[in-house]
Each structure stands twice: as C-alpha cells, then as structure tokens.
Amino acid sequence: MKNIVKKLAPLALAVLVLTGCDKEYLDTAPSSSVPNEMVFGTTEGATVALNGIYRSLWTSMDNHGNYGQKSYDLTMDMMGNDVITPVRGYGWFVAEYNHSAYATATTTSRSGVAWRYYYRTINNANLIIANVDNATGTQARKDYVKGNALFLRAHSYFYLINMFQHTYKGHENAPGVPLYTEPTTEGKGRGTVQEVYNQIIADLDAAEALLEGKTKDLVSHINQKTVKGLQARVALQMENWERARMKANEARQGYSLMNATTYKAGFGVANSEWMWGLQIPNDQSTIYASFFSHMSNTAGGYAGLGSKKLITRELYEKMSATDVRKEIVQAPVADNKGTQPNYTSLKFRLPGAGSWAADYVLMRASEMYLIEAEALARLGRAPEAVALLETLVRSRDAAYVAPAISGQALIEEILIQRRIELWGEGFSILDLKRLNRPVKRITGTAANGEHVEALILVKERSITDPQILFRIPQDEINNNKALSASDQNP
Template identity: 90%
Template sequence: MKNIVKKLAPLALAVLVLTGCEKEYLETTPKSQVPNDLVFSSTEGATVALNGIYRSMWTSMDGSHGHFGQKSYDLTMDMMGNDVITPVRGYGWFVAEYNHSAYGTATQTSRSGATWRYYYRTINNANLIIANVDEAVGTQERRDYLKGNALFLRAHSYFYLINLFQHTYKGNENAPGVPLYTEPTTEGKGRGTVQEVYNQIVADLDAAEALLAGKTKDHVSHINQKTVKGLQARVALQMENWERAAIKANEARQGYTLMNAATYKAGFGTSNGEWMWGLQIPNDQSTIYASFFSHMANTAGGYAGLGSTKLITRELYEKMSPTDVRREIVQAPSVDNKGTYYNYTSLKFRLPGAGSWAADYVLMRASEMYLIEAEALARLGRDAEAVTVLETLVKARDPLYVTLATSGTALIEEILIQRRIELWGEGFSILDLKRLNRPVKRTVGTAPNGEHVEALILVKERSITDPQILFRIPQDELNNNKALSAGDQNP
C-alpha cells in the first residue's frame, strides 16, 4: 500500500473539503504534508477530518461517473449478482460490472483499482483520527465519539475489502486477505489472512460499540451505537456466527419503526424512521450524473432514465403477492411492453424533488436487521422465533402475508427470498451469494420477459468460488509495495 498511502497522505486534500468555512484553511496549508498539529490539536479540527471522510463516501472519485463512493460499490455488488437486469447497453456505465469483466483488470482506474483506493483512503484517514484524537483538546466524551466513528469506518472498509478481494469467510480463514493497517504509515504490508482481517473488524466494532454508548450522532451521515451493532450483525452473518448475528441484529433494530406502505413507495431518497444510517447530499454539492440516483432512479434525468434502465427479474417479481407494496413499485409487465415504463422497471429509487438532485443514500435499514435476526434464529433451530420476526417485517409490506414455511430448510429459503426482495438494489447480492456458496446463475431470454439478455451479461453462470470473481490488486500496488509480489495477485 506504500504508493497509495503516499497519495493519501496530504490530509488537506483527502478530507478537508467540506464547506466554505474551511476554504481559507485549505488555501493556506501546505499540501505536501499531513498537518496533524493543526487538524488534531482540538476535537473541532478532528471533527472536520471526520466529516471529510463521510463526505468522501458519496463524492465522485477523479470525476468519474461510475465512482461515487459507497453506493457505487453497492451497485457493483448487485450488478454482479442475479436479480438486477440492464436490458440495453445504454451509456455503458456498470455494464462491465454486470458482465463480470470490470474487476479483472488491475489498473488504477479499473473497478478493482478504484475500490482499493477508495477503501484504503478511508482506512488511512480513519487511522489518522484514531492515532491522534486522544491528545486533542476537548472533552473525553467528544474524543470518544470521534474515535468510535473512525473505528467503525475502518471496520466497514475492511469488511468490503476482504469480501471483494477474497472469497467468503467460512472455509477461507487462512487464505490471503488484504494488507492490514491500524496506524498511519507509508510502509506497505503483505496480505494478512482472512481471519486476521476479520479479527480486526470485530475488535474495531466492539471498541466502537463501547465508545459510542449513550451518544447521539451529530448528523444523519454519522453513526451511533445502533449503527455499530447493525454492522456487527452484518459481519456476524457473513462469518456464520448465528448467535452473535441474532443478538446484535435484535439490539440494533430497537427503537426503529418499519416504513409503512406510503413511505416505502416514496422513493428511498429521504431518511426516515427505519433508516439506521444514510448519507445526506445537499443539492448544491450533488454529483448529478456521477451518483447512485443517476444510475438507479429510472424516473430521473440521469443514466437510468436516459436508457440504462434497471429492472427486477420476473422470477423475483412473481414471488411477491399482489398485495405486497414492493410489487407496486415495479412496472407490471404487459404483452406489448408499452406500459408507462419498460416491463419490470424498478421504481424503488427516486429523487425526492423534481428538478433537484438533493437526496439521501441509504446504507443501513432496520429491515436488514429483521432479516438477519430471522435467518440466524432459523439456523439455530429456533423456528417459531424466526417466523415471528420474519412475519413482523413482511406484514409491514404485505398485510396478508403468512409464511407457509415454518421450519427447517424451507423456512431459511423463505427468509432468503424475502431478503432478496426487500434489499434489492441496496448492495447485498454478491455478499449473499458468497456466504451461501451459491452460483451466479441468470435466466437468459428477453428483457421484456424479465430475463437477462445474453449479449450483455456474457456470464450466464459462474461458481461463486471461481477465482475469476475476485477483484484484482492494482498493479501499481504490487509494483510499489515491497511486501507484495506478483505472486500475491488474485488468480
């Protein structure tokens, strides 16, 4: 990571790009060194650094319309899976992710390269806060808040790195993971094992949980202890630690209210009482075409609305009953494909206001916690409890829902189907396929029939353990990090 750390080292460039109130500081600080003495002399300065990290989670990287922070990687992970369809090439964005060719390239500007840079940039800046905030002038409560947020962000970044650059946790504990950095450095490290990376993720989240006890987040874009518990549940699910997943998911969802039908149909662009974490994007700072809504809001004037439409598969659509609100936000199919929108067009994501790109990005919802808890309970053999949790969630979407699968494998499969429906388009597809050891398997046919178009996907079926599904370490990293060699590249 040596070359990447050098690029990220000027903290003035990496994080202090927030609002007009910071402009003078940016203009007067040398950009060739980390101004730790200025940034971290007080908790106010450290807060600016933290805000900068959160802002970097939705801004465009290098001006690219395909790299806009966390949601661009969420979109990538769904495009790699089975349930999202792009019927035409359109402007070409995310087509390479869809056909599994984007991450096989090791250049800095490839999907793999941008993913590596994005998450390690976050890790590097989080490490700077963690290493320096204890000495900052301010209250202990404020120092704890800042450190807890930074530990969470580091864990969050490592969770996605380890899942994109290696296979799932279970059965691969001793496989090469990713370089593990817990302090600011310009010296590269080798690939830690998957187990070592997960150990750090768990430790960071446990520390963040303690530090954030009783604290209220500054802003919708920040996190609190419930968000930490939510990520603990997400991580435990991936690790197949069912007991911890059930406990943390239950704790995380307390105090949140599931969306009613009207709120669910409102377009997922405004934070509400179900959202546990989201990123707020002001209109005057929106990235417009380089944004999640540009690529996923089929009703907006972005790439999706201009041709790169995103559809849900017929298979998944037909698993929803006519009384399910989630079916209402999909264009019902017609024989001539002449509905208001293309057959099976998803209307889940829409901008809140006409003529404005101001919106919120959802990163965690209570519904995910219900699904994690239900699955974990079912896998523990606590079927009756699992059914209760599952039905509580799904009845909020479909008042007539009653699961006919009440135990064993059938119940687990029903929970997984509801997970695919509920979390469609939110970034979980490839993570779930990995942990479930299920292949990428797409029904090929015509888009008006809710099927994948073979000429666009290229990959109809692929084992989830195929090494070709792994992202590639950037070649510049291999060239400049003395702890890595060509043999460390993913096969």
C-alpha cells in the same frame, strides 16, 4: 499499499473548505496540506477530519461510475442475479454486469478504484484514531470521533475482504488484504482472511463501547446502533448465528418499520427505519455521478436516459398482488408498452422534481429483522423466526402469512424475502458468497424479465471461481515491497 499511503503522508492532512458550504473534507493530494497538530489540536479539528471521511463516502473520485459507497453497492448487485440492465446505454456498470470490470489490475479498473477508495478511507481513519486522544476537548467528544473512525475502518475492511477474497467460512487461512491500523508509509503483505475479520471485530467492539449513550451529529454519522448493525452483518457473513441474532436484535431496537406510503416514496429521504444514510445537499450533489443517476429510472440521469434497472421476472413473481413492493415495479404488459419498460423498478427515486438533493440509504432496520430471523431459523428456533419474518413482511403486505415450515424450507423463505426487501441495496454478491450459491442468470429478453444475453458474458459462474475475485492493482504490487506477483488473485 505504499503507493497509496504516500499520497496522504502520515504527518500531514489536506483539509479543504468547500465554497458556500460548511462541510469540510479531506483530500488525498499533498498540496494544501497542513500539519497534524493543526487538524488534531482540538476535537473540533478532528471532527472536521471525520466529516471529510464521511463526505468522501459519496463524492465522485474520477468518473461517473465512481461515487463512493453506493457505487460499490451497485457493483455487487450488478454482479449478482436479481438486477437487470436491458441495454448498454452509456455503458456505465455494464462491465460490472458482465463480470469484466474487476478482471484487470489497472488503477482505473473497478478493482483499482475500489482498492484506492477503501484504503483512502482507512488511511484517513487511521490518522484520526492515532491522534484524537491527544486533542484538546472533552473525553466524550474524543470517544465520539474515535468511535466513528473505528467503525469506518472496520466497514472498509469488510468490503475489501469480501471483494478481494472468497467468503469467510472455509477460507479463514486464505490470503486477505494488507492490514494497516496506524499511519505508515511502509507497505504490508496480505493478512489472512481470519486476521482481517479479527481486526474488523476488534474495531467494531471498541467503537460500540466508545459510542455508548452518544447521539450522532448528523444523518451521515453513525451511533452505537449502527455499529451493532454492522456487527450483525459481519457475523452473518461469518456464519456466527448467535452473534448475528443478538447484534441484529440490539441494533433494531427503537426503529420502526416503514409503512406502505413511506416505502413507495422512493428511498430518497431518511426515515424512521433508516439506521445509517448519507445526506447530500442539492448544491453538493454529484448529479450524473450518483446512485440516483444510475438507479432512479424516472430521473434525468443515466437510468432515466436509457440504462434502466429492472427486477427479474422470477423475483417479481414471488411477490403477492397485495405486496407494496410489487406496486413499485412496472407490471408486465403486452408489447412492453407500459409507462416504463416491463419490470422496471421504481424503488429509488429523487424526492423533489428538478432537484438532485437526496439521501443514500446504507443500513435499515429491515435488514436487521432479516438477519435475526435467518439466524433464529439456523439455530432451530423456527417459531421465533416465523414471528419476526411476519412482523417485517406484513408491514409491506398485510395479507402475508409465513408458510407452516421450518428448517431449510424456512431459511429459503427468509432468503426470498431478503432478496425482495433489499433489492438494489448492495447485498447480492455478498449473499451468494456466504450461501455458496452460483451466479446464475436466466437469459431471454428484458421485456420478459430475463437477462439480455448480449450484455452478459457470464450466465453462470461458481461463486468460488477465482475469476470472481477483484484484482490487486498492479501499481500496488510494483510499489509494495511486501507483495509480489504471486500475491495477485488468479
């Protein structure tokens, strides 16, 4: 990471104020930098730095396929089984779809940009964590800023470890990613998967304590419930069922599930179910370089201009006719002549005509219901799991009755509902990894709800195939003395 950390020296932060807006953000270029004591002399300055990290979660880095966290959520769905893109269009995310985007180690590849994006977040979080305790301000405010920064560091490491290595279970001693918990210009070697998860857990536990009783400043910030939600997500990936159950239950308290009307509104405005999202004003929207450009099939972005995102027929047919989630998919019609192409998803839509102002969803209470239900089922507590699953699904389909099943059959039903509920929100490859299930695409034509063979190079791949791992940027290996060519993923 030495080549990356050098771009943001530990003794200086670059703080830029956007013209016409009160949101300030960090920049990784050394020019316009100001000393740490000016940024972290007060908790107000530290808050500016924190807001900068949050803004970087949705701003474009260098092209229209890189717009923060949601570009990686889309990447992980495009790598999986349930999202179809029927035509090449302008080419965005086609390489992710055919598994070639992360197969190279250049700085501009998906691997290289992901590495730079998450370590930039970690660098900036480390600067806050190292300095905020000495800032002038109330202890409560210091705790709030530090708790948010610890969460962001843990969040970044969680995605790095799942991109650059296989899932936790069975790979605890495999090489993970370098661990940095303080500002530094010295590169480190790859920590083990276990060491990275230990740090994620420690950061989240610390953030949970610091954020006790505190409310978030903005929609984009997080609170203790959000921390518990990420703890549940991490525990699920680690197959720690009891912790996953407990944290998911705690996280969802106080949130109400969307009704049918809200569900069909387009997932562009934060509501009572959202536990974490990114609020993006219209004058700061990244337009073509945005999640809605690539996923809103009705907007004037890349999806609307041809690169549609469809749901598979297999998953579509698992939804009943009374399920609101089926209503927001174009039903198949003869000759593919519906309002939208067959199986087009209308889940994500801009809330206002002629405006790109919209919110990005990053965590919902429904995910917590699903985590808790799955954990309960795996713990042998089938009646509780069924009751929870029915509570969630009946908010989408009033006629739903969970089958009278238990054991693996119940787990499979929960996993089907998880795929339906969280479609397009970034969980596909994470779930395939933890479940040890292959990437397996049924090919045919998009009009039939099947993957177009001409656009996918990989129709089937074992989830433990080394080729599925992201590559460490070659510049990192060249400049970090603690890494060598042997550290590269196969």
